[in-house]
Amino acid sequence: MIRFEHVFKRYPGSTPATDALADVSFESAAGEMLVVGGHSGAGKSTLLKLISAIERPSGGTVLVNNQNVGALAQRAIPYMRRNIGLVFQDQKLLYDRSAFDNVMLPLAISGFPPKEAGRRVRAALDKVGLGNREKAMPIALSGGEQQRLAIARAVVGRPGLLLADEPTAHLDPGTAHDVAEIFRDFHQVGVTVIVATYDTQLFPGARRITLDHGRLQ
Amino acid sequence: MTVWLRQHGSALALAWRRLAGAPTNTILSLLAIGIALALPAGGLMLFSNAQSIIGKVSAKPQVSVFMALDADRRQARDVATRLGHMDDVESVVLVTREETLERMKSAQGLGEVLDALPTNPFPDALVVTPRDDRPQALEGLAAQLRRLPKVEHVQLDSAWVQRLDALLRLGRMAVMLLAALLAAGLVAITFNAIRLQVITSRAEIEVSRLLGATDSFVRRPFYYFGAVQGLLGGLAAWAIVHGGALLLNAPIAQLASLYHLDFVLVPPGSADAIVLLGLATSLGWAGAALSLREI
Numbered sequence: 001m002i003r004f005e006h007v008f009k010r011y012p013g014s015t016p017a018t019d020a021l022a023d024v025s026f027e028s029a030a031g032e033m034l035v036v037g038g039h040s041g042a043g044k045s046t047l048l049k050l051i052s053a054i055e056r057p058s059g060g061t062v063l064v065n066n067q068n069v070g071a072l073a074q075r076a077i078p079y080m081r082r083n084i085g086l087v088f089q090d091q092k093l094l095y096d097r098s099a100f101d102n103v104m105l106p107l108a109i110s111g112f113p114p115k116e117a118g119r120r121v122r123a124a125l126d127k128v129g130l131g132n133r134e135k136a137m138p139i140a141l142s143g144g145e146q147q148r149l150a151i152a153r154a155v156v157g158r159p160g161l162l163l164a165d166e167p168t169a170h171l172d173p174g175t176a177h178d179v180a181e182i183f184r185d186f187h188q189v190g191v192t193v194i195v196a197t198y199d200t201q202l203f204p205g206a207r208r209i210t211l212d213h214g215r216l217q
Numbered sequence: 218m219t220v221w222l223r224q225h226g227s228a229l230a231l232a233w234r235r236l237a238g239a240p241t242n243t244i245l246s247l248l249a250i251g252i253a254l255a256l257p258a259g260g261l262m263l264f265s266n267a268q269s270i271i272g273k274v275s276a277k278p279q280v281s282v283f284m285a286l287d288a289d290r291r292q293a294r295d296v297a298t299r300l301g302h303m304d305d306v307e308s309v310v311l312v313t314r315e316e317t318l319e320r321m322k323s324a325q326g327l328g329e330v331l332d333a334l335p336t337n338p339f340p341d342a343l344v345v346t347p348r349d350d351r352p353q354a355l356e357g358l359a360a361q362l363r364r365l366p367k368v369e370h371v372q373l374d375s376a377w378v379q380r381l382d383a384l385l386r387l388g389r390m391a392v393m394l395l396a397a398l399l400a401a402g403l404v405a406i407t408f409n410a411i412r413l414q415v416i417t418s419r420a421e422i423e424v425s426r427l428l429g430a431t432d433s434f435v436r437r438p439f440y441y442f443g444a445v446q447g448l449l450g451g452l453a454a455w456a457i458v459h460g461g462a463l464l465l466n467a468p469i470a471q472l473a474s475l476y477h478l479d480f481v482l483v484p485p486g487s488a489d490a491i492v493l494l495g496l497a498t499s500l501g502w503a504g505a506a507l508s509l510r511e512i
Binding site for chain 2: 052054075079080086094096105106110111113
């Protein structure tokens with residue numbers, strides 16, 4: 001499903017010239033749950049950004065479903081992203097619209113028929129335990145609820161691959177545990193899940209790789 | 218196909234929501250666009266109306282012969298008879314000074330002025346329709362007429378018509394130039410409005426891109442925003458021109474009656490309206506396109 005071959009990433013203008021990722025090679029099979037650990041600044045976010053083609057590698061190849069996403073034409077990237085569910089570190093919710101409309105956005109982008117889309121949005125909100133909050137504005141939701149809303153938006157398009165960047169940061173241990181549980185549920189129904197987190201203990205039983213200053217340990 | 222239609226529909230709906238969501242901005246923009254378009258549209262309306270009158274008038278060039286004030290009616294009739302026998306003259310109409318006075322008195326505001334005058338200031342006049350209406354022939358005829366006894370003044374009516382026509386052509390050209398400048402202004406207005414929209418929707422644009430939105434998905438609502446704003450601005454311009462024509466019609470009819478013209482200001486017809494709205498819409502679209510080059 002995902003293969004990194006000697007991947008390097010250096011951001012332009014970084015001083016001193018350091019690699020965010022250096023010679024990273026690993027493979028992850030379809031349906032696997034992979035936890036990427038490491039200290040802050042180890043390159044976890046960069047790794048996820050390379051998979052979702054938000055960034056391109058400076059060297060090496062990143063293959064997703066045997067497709068070299070680093071060499072993808074700019075115009076092909078949107079369609080490739082629609083097969084990936086993304087949960088961002090800063091959530092990136094839209095605060096000017098309801099929970100329902102936030103989750104609706106990916107379906108609107110791919111041009112879903114509104115009726116079917118509405119059913120899917122409700123199903124996704126139910127799945128993360130926000131079934132009764134669809135009219136709430138994100139600002140009215142607690143930190144844990146906002147994180148679950150972000151997850152609902154990531155999975156509403158039923159992607160085969162779910163990427164999450166520090167999904168339990170800023171959450172109290174109980175809430176963090178609940179959120180981790182949701183990812184395990186998706187893994188159990190066959191979704192490939194990759195979670196970048198400093199707290200790998202939250203995902204027992206998942207395969208684990210650890211980054212240290214851009215290198216795999 | 219249905220996906221395509223649906224996405225265009227929702228982009229249009231979003232553009233509409235954005236316009237309705239900031240009513241003050243929207244109304245001010247529409248006013249600016251409306252005025253910018255109404256100026257040249259109104260100018261062109263006035264000029265084409267004026268030219269249509271000239272078309273009517275100049276179809277038959279005439280020569281006005283004014284008798285001296287001390288000439289009596291008999292002398293005027295003599296001159297008329299002599300003119301009637303001339304080869305170059307098709308017809309002659311005698312307009313007596315009393316008729317002229319009555320006509321002028323019926324005009325608004327002039328009645329009191331004329332009453333205040335001790336004597337009738339108007340001379341008897343002869344309106345001559347020449348057989349040959351080429352400028353040189355007219356000049357020759359005028360020179361002949363000037364030599365007649367008790368003739369004070371001979372005026373070629375076609376001369377002022379020609380001068381006015383040239384002046385109107387110049388005016389039309391100036392309005393066209395103004396239209397081009399104001400069209401550029403309209404593009405600038407839309408450019409700014411869209412730029413502002415893009416800045417306020419930055420988060421939405423970024424998130425949409427991350428979730429797999431194509432460039433056209435992101436840009437589409439802004440294109441519609443520009444086009445709809447242009448269209449509504451065009452409607453505002455049309456309303457302004459029509460309202461202006463309505464207000465001007467009464468005084469213009471008054472003025473026209475002084476010249477014995479049956480004339481009302483004809484507002485732009487539906488073909489003109491379609492051109493105006495189409496132009497406004499495409500200029501709005503162009504402003505949006507200019508604004509969206511960098512996102």
